[in-house]
Amino acid sequence: MLKMFFWMFPVIEPCCRCDANLREINPQISHHVTLCIALMKKMLPMLMLLILKPGTVSAGWSVTFEETDPCALKGSTVQLRCSFNYTDEETVTKTAWYKGELKDGAWRRVALSELPSYQNRSEYLGNQQHDCGLAIHDLQVNDSGHYYFRFDTEKYGRRSKGSVCLTVTEPRASVSPDRVRAGDHVTLECQTSCQLPATVWFKDGLPVARSEFQAQAGDAGNYFCAAKGQEFVLSEPVALKVDYPPLNVSVEMSYSYHLTMGRGVNVSCSCAANPPADNYTWYRSSASGFSPVGSGQVLSLSSLEATHAGLYFCQASNRLGENKSTEVLLSVEGTDVIHLILLVGIGVKAFIGLLLPLVIIWAWKLGCDHDVDKERSTSDYENIGTA
Secondary structure (H helix, E strand, O other): OHHHHHHHHHHHHHHHHHHHHHHHHOHHHHHHHHHHHHHHHHHHHHHHHHHHOOOOHHHOOEEEEOOOOOEEEOOOOEEEOEEEEOOOOOOEEEEEEEEEEEEOOEEEEEEHHHOHHHOOOEEEOOOOOOEOOEEEOOOOHHHOEEEEEEEEEOOOEEEOOOOEEEEEEOOEEEEEOOEEEOOOEEEEEEEOOOOOOOEEEEEOOEEEOOOEEEOOHHHOEEEEEEEOOOOOOOOOOEEEEEEEEEEEEEEEEOOOOOEOOOOOEEEEEEEEEEOOOOEEEEEEEEOOEEEEEEEOOEEEEOOOOHHHOEEEEEEEEEOOEEEEOOOEEEOEHHHHHHHHHHHHHHHHHHHHHHHHHHHHHHHHHHHHHHHHHHHHHHHOOOOOOOO
16 A cells, blocks of 8 residues: 555646646636546545554565474374464454366366365464454365465455465375386385475385395285385385296195095195296106106096005196195005005915924924834833743
8 A cells, every 4th residue: 555655646747737728728628627626635634644554454464374384194184283363453264275177278266165176174273353364175186276364353354365375285106117027126206295204114004124135036026115104195006027947846635535446536736926827847756767657637547456656746847947845645555555465475375385394303303203203112112931
């Protein structure tokens, strides 16, 4: 208002000089100019009183934002700190926050109370004296934008000329490279539009100690990052793929009990590998060691024979390498009976072989004793004649 006064004052003087010239040109125009000048002269004292009167609205109201460019993470809560002033003669009757939006090529300020997306998420923290703080909960990316404050008194409505420019961002995770061989170096990166003090990492829900490491088979999976202290706001997952040769090769039989001759059985081989194992070879023990007996992930023995019994293992391989399982025993019950019969036969033969000489010796000895007794019975007496 004071600037307006000093601007208006020098305008009156030229108008007066102009009026003398206008009289000569057009008396009617000169009359209107004269009235205008007279009205302006009457208004000047009133303007002076308003300007110089202490405590008037013209020099007493303001809106101040503590931070004009806040940045917050998606899903978190942001507080917009704000204060406002007005003259002592006024009483605040209403306060409201607005968001700037571009509609139909025009910039508009829309009250948050009229925007459905802010229902139950925006909270006025201030009062109707001087505090105009605002909290927005569960932030979404489209909450980014310019925010304005307005307060009304019984005389005037005032709104902030400046605004709070809010940026809502979410952490973005990346892994480099995203596919590696076991033993290769991996780097995890977490980026946001805000300056974060530190970030933390999770893999399949479990914390990750380091963001740089030598990849192993167990490191494959989905990774998430978050700002430290705001772990509830996770990034979108990023996948790490690790290629490795077959590991943990194991063998499993379709029957866990003893097998009999003539029965069929399937022996399967499984392992962890990336890319998956594409070649399986089966080996069985023999007199000269282990010999290949089949291929494929499943070894099918449709009708067991005695020769099928023995130790088995499988070897799995892919383009990165190979590995083998531990040895498992395939036992066929029919072969156990044959072995038992053979053992019994051998035992009987051994028994007969040892007993027969004893029997012969005993029989021979028995015969000899009989002859001696017979000889004694004929020579132990003689006939003596009578005298």
